[in-house]
Amino acid sequence: MLARGRIAKAQADSRALASAVAVYGAHVGTIPTALTQLTTVATNAQGNLAGPFMNSMPIPPGRGGPPTSYTPNVSAGTYSITSSGDGTSVISP
Secondary structure (H helix, E strand, C coil): CHHHHHHHHHHHHHHHHHHHHHHHHHHHCCCCCCHHHHHCCEECCCCCEECCCCCCCCCCCCCCCCCCEEEEECCCCEEEEEEEECCEEEEEC
16 A cells, blocks of 8 residues: 555656656756756746746655656657656656
8 A cells, every 4th residue: 555655656756847847848948957957947048037947856755765767868858757666667758
């Protein structure tokens, strides 16, 4: 039962991060190269400020589980966000 809760939290965290990456990309014009960029103010090419896009990075569920993995392909504008634990991986998008 607890494993399901941790998986649900990992899924929710993954969706929140994916949403923040999309909003960052819409504002700046490219996706972030690291998730930590979501917690700072960003300036786009027109000089407009926005952010932070997240207050803080989500804490992995469980017993301090492995950190969330972010694999960006900035030139293609694609990325993968992965959270793992309890023998299950959550990958977004």
